[in-house]
Amino acid sequence: MEGVTDLPFRRFVRELSKDKQPFFVSEFLSTGSSVFLTPVNKRAVRFDKEEEPFCMQLFGHSAERLAVAALQAQELGAAFVELNAGCPAPKIANKGSGSGLLRDLPNLQKILESMKSVLKVPLFLKSRLGWDENSIVINEVLEIAEGCGVEQLTLHGRTKVQGYKGIADWNAIGEIAAKAKIPIIGNGDIDSMEKALNAIKFYGVKGVAIGRAVLCNPWIFAGTKKITISDACNAILRYEKLLRADSLREGQIIGRLKQISARLCLEFSPDFRLKVLRSDSTQELLDNWGQML
Numbered sequence: 506m507e508g509v510t511d512l513p514f515r516r517f518v519r520e521l522s523k524d525k526q527p528f529f530v531s532e533f534l535s536t537g538s539s540v541f542l543t544p545v546n547k548r549a550v551r552f553d554k555e556e557e558p559f560c561m562q563l564f565g566h567s568a569e570r571l572a573v574a575a576l577q578a579q580e581l582g583a584a585f586v587e588l589n590a591g592c593p594a595p596k597i598a599n600k601g602s603g604s605g606l607l608r609d610l611p612n613l614q615k616i617l618e619s620m621k622s623v624l625k626v627p628l629f630l631k632s633r634l635g636w637d638e639n640s641i642v643i644n645e646v647l648e649i650a651e652g653c654g655v656e657q658l659t660l661h662g663r664t665k666v667q668g669y670k671g672i673a674d675w676n677a678i679g680e681i682a683a684k685a686k687i688p689i690i691g692n693g694d695i696d697s698m699e700k701a702l703n704a705i706k707f708y709g710v711k712g713v714a715i716g717r718a719v720l721c722n723p724w725i726f727a728g729t730k731k732i733t734i735s736d737a738c739n740a741i742l743r744y745e746k747l748l749r750a751d752s753l754r755e756g757q758i759i760g761r762l763k764q765i766s767a768r769l770c771l772e773f774s775p776d777f778r779l780k781v782l783r784s785d786s787t788q789e790l791l792d793n794w795g796q797m798l
């Protein structure tokens with residue numbers, strides 16, 4: 506997840522996952538610039554040895570640029586390269602990237618072919634069901650993906666227009682899983698290990714991808730359900746250290762701490778949440794958490 510699952514966040518989640526290590530995908534990497542390794546991408550392609558095999562995700566709409574970027578991702582050690590055909594953000598989708606590709610299937614095919622032609626490592630695809638409810642194209646997307654040699658499809662059971670609203674359509678995911686020759690990873694609204702295992706059992710997916718729930722419960726992969734205030738507090742203190750060790754700027758550190766605090770605090774009192782989110786500095790935020798210990 507862009508702006509969330511960077512290296513320090515993944516280190517943080519890895520520590521909390523103990524022996525149940527998740528398979529991570531990078532934040533999506535833009536191919537919008539003539540050079541792939543922009544300062545932003547340079548940071549986002551970093552991964553730890555422990556994360557291997559690591560998947561790098563790319564977005565864009567130019568087959569040429571995506572092929573160049575795919576090759577570079579592979580050279581940088583990606584064990585898998587994934588194309589994003591799901592992002593609904595207007596500044597991305599309206600330019601024909603992310604879920605914008607679902608409105609231009611010939612270009613999606615061209616891109617997958619060009620990426621495939623340069624890759625030795627497996628090519629993955631991340632998609633939504635379609636642009637809107639009147640243009641569900643996931644069957645065609647699956648056909649194109651399989652035809653192009655894509656080796657895994659992660660399917661978020663919503664349309665672009667839905668954004669993150671409503672509930673993910675797991676029946677639609679199940680139908681795709683039933684007809685696909687390649688592994689389907691189901692995605693949408695999984696917020697516990699039970700839900701993950703049930704989805705695998707009932708919808709025939711090979712696995713599930715978990716997004717937002719990891720912000721509410723970064724212990725999710727270890728199977729932890731009930732979070733205590735002291736666990737949350739210690740986790741925040743640890744996350745701050747990991748962010749600092751990765752040389753983030755002060756403004757970024759407090760931003761990241763508020764991002765996770767906003768979700769973690771939902772478990773506790775609304776007043777405490779407000780107090781934490783109104784902290785003016787990292788120290789004040791940490792002190793506010795510390796007072797709950």
Ligand SMILES: Cc1cc2nc3c(=O)[nH]c(=O)nc-3n(C[C@H](O)[C@H](O)[C@H](O)COP(=O)(O)O)c2cc1C
Pocket residue numbers: 506507508509531532533562589591631661692693694695714715716717718
């Ligand atoms: C802040 C944010 C950033 C995201 N960035 C990405 C991204 O870079 N690549 C991607 O494939 N999906 C991205 N997503 C979508 C999630 O991966 C996932 O498909 C979606 O949130 C549904 O799954 P969930 O219900 O488990 O969150 C992002 C979602 C959020 C909320």
